Amino acid sequence: MDSNKKAFYFLFIPVALWLFLLIIFPHIDLFLSSFKPNSGEDTYTLENYAIFFSDSIYWKTFINTTVYAIGVTLLAFVVSFPIAFYLVKVVSPKVSGFLMLLLLIPLWIGELVTIYGWVVLLGEHGVINESLMFIGLIDHPLHLIYNNFSMTIGLLYMSMLFMIIPIMTTMESLDDAMIEAASDLGASKWTVFRRIVIPHAMPGIINGSIIVFMLVIGDYVAPNILGGKSSLWFTEQIYSQFLSTFNWNQGAAFGFLLLIISSVTIWMVLRLSGQKLDKVGD
Amino acid sequence: MDYILELRDISKYFGDFVASKDINMLVKEGEFISVLGPSGCGKTTLLRMIAGFMEESEGDILIKGKSMKGVSPEKRPVNIVFQSLALFPMMDVYENVVFGLKRKKTGKEEAKALALDMLHRVGLDGFEKKKISELSGGQKQRVAIARSLVMKPTILLLDEPLSALDRKLREHMKVELKELQKEIGTTFIYITHDQSEALVMSDRVAVMNKGLIEQLDTPHNLYNNPATGFVAGFVGDNNRFEVVSREGEQVVTKKGWHVTKPGLDFDPTVMYIRPEAFIVNPEGEVLDSEVFEAQINTILFDGANTKILVKPEGRDEILIALPQNARFQALEEGDMIKVAVAYDNIKCYKE
Numbered sequence: 001m002d003s004n005k006k007a008f009y010f011l012f013i014p015v016a017l018w019l020f021l022l023i024i025f026p027h028i029d030l031f032l033s034s035f036k037p038n039s040g041e042d043t044y045t046l047e048n049y050a051i052f053f054s055d056s057i058y059w060k061t062f063i064n065t066t067v068y069a070i071g072v073t074l075l076a077f078v079v080s081f082p083i084a085f086y087l088v089k090v091v092s093p094k095v096s097g098f099l100m101l102l103l104l105i106p107l108w109i110g111e112l113v114t115i116y117g118w119v120v121l122l123g124e125h126g127v128i129n130e131s132l133m134f135i136g137l138i139d140h141p142l143h144l145i146y147n148n149f150s151m152t153i154g155l156l157y158m159s160m161l162f163m164i165i166p167i168m169t170t171m172e173s174l175d176d177a178m179i180e181a182a183s184d185l186g187a188s189k190w191t192v193f194r195r196i197v198i199p200h201a202m203p204g205i206i207n208g209s210i211i212v213f214m215l216v217i218g219d220y221v222a223p224n225i226l227g228g229k230s231s232l233w234f235t236e237q238i239y240s241q242f243l244s245t246f247n248w249n250q251g252a253a254f255g256f257l258l259l260i261i262s263s264v265t266i267w268m269v270l271r272l273s274g275q276k277l278d279k280v281g282d
Numbered sequence: 283m284d285y286i287l288e289l290r291d292i293s294k295y296f297g298d299f300v301a302s303k304d305i306n307m308l309v310k311e312g313e314f315i316s317v318l319g320p321s322g323c324g325k326t327t328l329l330r331m332i333a334g335f336m337e338e339s340e341g342d343i344l345i346k347g348k349s350m351k352g353v354s355p356e357k358r359p360v361n362i363v364f365q366s367l368a369l370f371p372m373m374d375v376y377e378n379v380v381f382g383l384k385r386k387k388t389g390k391e392e393a394k395a396l397a398l399d400m401l402h403r404v405g406l407d408g409f410e411k412k413k414i415s416e417l418s419g420g421q422k423q424r425v426a427i428a429r430s431l432v433m434k435p436t437i438l439l440l441d442e443p444l445s446a447l448d449r450k451l452r453e454h455m456k457v458e459l460k461e462l463q464k465e466i467g468t469t470f471i472y473i474t475h476d477q478s479e480a481l482v483m484s485d486r487v488a489v490m491n492k493g494l495i496e497q498l499d500t501p502h503n504l505y506n507n508p509a510t511g512f513v514a515g516f517v518g519d520n521n522r523f524e525v526v527s528r529e530g531e532q533v534v535t536k537k538g539w540h541v542t543k544p545g546l547d548f549d550p551t552v553m554y555i556r557p558e559a560f561i562v563n564p565e566g567e568v569l570d571s572e573v574f575e576a577q578i579n580t581i582l583f584d585g586a587n588t589k590i591l592v593k594p595e596g597r598d599e600i601l602i603a604l605p606q607n608a609r610f611q612a613l614e615e616g617d618m619i620k621v622a623v624a625y626d627n628i629k630c631y632k633e
Contacts, residue, residue, distance in 0.1 A: 175366055175368055177364040177365070177366045177368035178368045178370065180335055180355070180362075180364070180368070181362070181364055181368035181369075181370075182370070182381070183354075183355050183356045184333060184355050184356065184361055184362050184430075185356075185361065185381055185382030185385060185429070185430075185433065186356045186357075186382050186385035186386055186433070187356060187381070187385050188356070188385075191385065195370075195381075196370060196372075199372040200371075200372060
């Protein structure tokens, strides 16, 4: 019993320290400072939050970012689902392992380098434009970069893997005979997907969506480097509050708003999908 | 005579591996046919070819006289009950049963009536709203069968559907399945490695080995007149003796046992005698039989299946079934007994 307790504390203390010192404590600090004026007076005020609602650039960016992040998440699902299905159900485990390795490579290099890689590809004198001009398909370079298109590609690219892996995990437990049984009972390929494969992979899809949504809404690199003037991301506003205008209290308030919208969205997704999971098969 | 299913010289190759070779089979409407064989004999491949999940390398499959070449599984008038059952866990029992009817665009009311009727037939009244995970093994079995039968298939294919059940339930389901088939009248093709399932349920049994059908016959003939040594050894218990030579009317086993077997016109390599073909201490005179004396080595008591092992001096060990009646109760290990076996029950083959 005693040694059990020792082992418990031995394992619990690092977790507790991590949780309190690196997560809970900074959040409390952030939360408190979001209610303090930038003047440095030791009072509490709602001023920082009032600015968010009064200045339309802030809340518009905020809503844009959220809607866009949801869109990118949906897009990530559409792109990732066939890939996951292909890797698990179509190719042999050996080939699948190799392809997985290829998918992981961008992760090893880090986001910043990967995103700059896209600059090299999409830029005005980038690989794609130069090649298209070389073979004579276009006369002038296409505007592929510094707009919503390039930003979407960047966000998708860095988050897709986190959608693929959870879907693959749930797909692995899908009995092939179930797919065969459905088509034996007269189901078309589309019906098999809609009624059997997707419902089965639902937990993975939800997990993947939550991770991708959080990664995308909280990302700074892709919107900043690949996005244009029109694609302003809320994280960029937090960044400028902290490092350009040095209004940390304002930044803290914005940070908290981002945290709230992420949490609310995820909560809603869980609620909705929870109901959906029960209703699947109607 | 019209056949519901015709297999014409079906062969299937995977590279150099021969999964099925020259399979021919004619099945009449309403028959219960089993395909029996050890694992890896090609029986599942055969089933998958009939269902359309695999394409035959050679030959043709005809259902109701129509060639199935190039017809995809969802368009064939056959349904499968899978080994893993493959019920849809995301749907309840009713939704599982009605799944195929919806795909056929059966009207909602009609589909409901058909599904409920089928659930009634398999004894699952009131189970419509149950989740698959709430069912017992036997109930899942019935849902899988109902889900396929509700489609009114021309042929129902069953891929070892009882293998996941425990022994008692399997015995029970065997009888139930047989009765269900009789009542509904659908042609069943039943794949199994369990000879008892095949013998009990089927009208005819095809014994498969290494991709070939060794014998397609009634259970009775299969047991009593095996066409090949493989069938003799695979179906039912049997004593196997390797034969080295033939001297006139006598065959000589490897261990030197001379057995009289008149009427042989070939040199056998193997001889089979069923344990129950031996008569222990026959009364009166026995005709046309091989008779010998032996000492009881071991008594293997197993209720009605009690057997004795005898080992006549310098000869092969023989397993003999012991009828459970008062005459033999007193037998003990070490006793000398007289044993007779009719020539007809001595089966010789060349392998």
